[in-house]
Amino acid sequence: MGSHPLLMTAPPTTRVLEPLGPFDLERTRAFVGRWGPITRHTPSPDEPLRLTAPLDGDQRPAAFALRQAEPDGPVEVEIAGAEGAEDLALAQVARVLSLDHDARDYPDVGRRDPVIGRLMAEHPGLRPTLFGTPYEAAAWGVVSARISERQAGLLFRRLAVAHGETLTVAGAEVAAFPRPEALRELGELPGLGAEKVRRLHGVAEAALAGELEVERLRALGSDGARAALQRLRGIGAFYASLIWLRSCGVVDEWPDGEPRCRAALARRHGRHPDDPLDDLVDGLRPYRTWVALLLRVAG
Numbered sequence: 001m002g003s004h005p006l007l008m009t010a011p012p013t014t015r016v017l018e019p020l021g022p023f024d025l026e027r028t029r030a031f032v033g034r035w036g037p038i039t040r041h042t043p044s045p046d047e048p049l050r051l052t053a054p055l056d057g058d059q060r061p062a063a064f065a066l067r068q069a070e071p072d073g074p075v076e077v078e079i080a081g082a083e084g085a086e087d088l089a090l091a092q093v094a095r096v097l098s099l100d101h102d103a104r105d106y107p108d109v110g111r112r113d114p115v116i117g118r119l120m121a122e123h124p125g126l127r128p129t130l131f132g133t134p135y136e137a138a139a140w141g142v143v144s145a146r147i148s149e150r151q152a153g154l155l156f157r158r159l160a161v162a163h164g165e166t167l168t169v170a171g172a173e174v175a176a177f178p179r180p181e182a183l184r185e186l187g188e189l190p191g192l193g194a195e196k197v198r199r200l201h202g203v204a205e206a207a208l209a210g211e212l213e214v215e216r217l218r219a220l221g222s223d224g225a226r227a228a229l230q231r232l233r234g235i236g237a238f239y240a241s242l243i244w245l246r247s248c249g250v251v252d253e254w255p256d257g258e259p260r261c262r263a264a265l266a267r268r269h270g271r272h273p274d275d276p277l278d279d280l281v282d283g284l285r286p287y288r289t290w291v292a293l294l295l296r297v298a299g
Helices: 025-032 086-096 107-112 114-122 134-144 149-163 180-184 194-208 214-229 237-247 259-268 278-282 288-298
Strands: 013-017 049-054 061-068 075-080 165-169 172-176
Touching: 013 086, 025 049, 025 061, 049 086, 049 134, 049 172, 061 086, 061 165, 061 172, 075 086, 075 165, 107 114, 114 288, 134 149, 134 194, 134 214, 134 237, 149 172, 149 180, 180 194, 214 237, 259 278, 259 288
Parallel strands: none
Antiparallel strands: 013 075, 049 061, 061 075, 165 172
């Protein structure tokens, strides 16, 4: 696991999240496979899903172990590394799992649009899985630029192993992404060019200045948040959209910058991607962001 420190924490705390609307935790595993934490052993299928996230506010690492006995049922959350901030951590992991939203009316979208309804039936209980914070999402944007997703995942995990901290949750040690203070001091990492290192320094500085907090970005609104994110070195319109949509809990915004989603929506409805699709997109309200993810997964 490298020589980074083992974070000494109090015994984990266990809380419960009650999904409002369809939710299947097993469908979350595929989303975190590329950037989720490394454990010292290969998890078995019956083990909990383990996640790490920098905590909102002070960006200290926290770890979570998630269990759900059956789809749509309660989600048991074991929390480590968030002493004194367990309520904040629980709210944050709810956002990460998109369980902070009452989605009991989500199936109505599928009833209005049978094409989307069939996709929902093929992927029951699927909700977006988000990055822990905009800080983490911005770092992913820097690391993943112009390389494959697989390469980016390896580098992201290598950063955690070499410069992050280790926490223990549900009986396993996990490597968490580095704090901004540690990322700011990053000198080099095999596979990560000098320009990306400089960009990561900028992300760390922005996080330390409080510029990458969810509440701040939400207060700026969609356009303001994207403009603020594009002031980060190396973050253009595409990655600003990714950070905004994939870390701030946006539910109803169509990702105009992702042509794959538009193409998938058009194809499944027998339309051409260059045709006007406003009628189709409007019919996905108030879950346009969620349906865009569903289309990407199904495609």
